[in-house]
Amino acid sequence: MEQDLKSQINDSEAELASLDQQLQLLNERRIALMHDIEKKKEALRNLESSISTAEVSFQKLVESSDSLIAYMKKETSEVRKFIRETREHLKEDENSGG
Structure with missing residues (x-):
């Protein structure tokens, strides 16, 4: 009986x-996983920040492009108007015997 109890104690x-x-x-393993999760969360935050910054930059680029297009349309219109007026003046000068 004593030996049996000692054996049970040893087993336990x-x-x-x-x-x-x-x-x-x-x-x-738990600590390693927690560390890995934190690293991945930090990488995700950095990625989200980079995406946000890129989106803002892209939006500014689109706005600048829109402004440039509007400016070029205005300038093109003014150049065409100038050319048209110049042609009209040249025709008038030709017609008046100039």
Whole structure:
């Protein structure tokens, strides 16, 4: 009976040691996963920030392009008007015997 109890105690202690070792490994894995998650969250924040910055830059580029297009349309219209008026004056000069 005494030997049986000692054997049971030894078995329980061995199981406890095994569980402690498993807990240690699981805890180390848990810490590694938590660290990995934090690194990935930081990378995600950086990516989202970069995307946001790129979107703002793109929007400014679109606005600048729109402004440039509007300016070029206005300038083109003025140049065409100038050419048209110049041609009309030349025709008038030709017709008046100039």
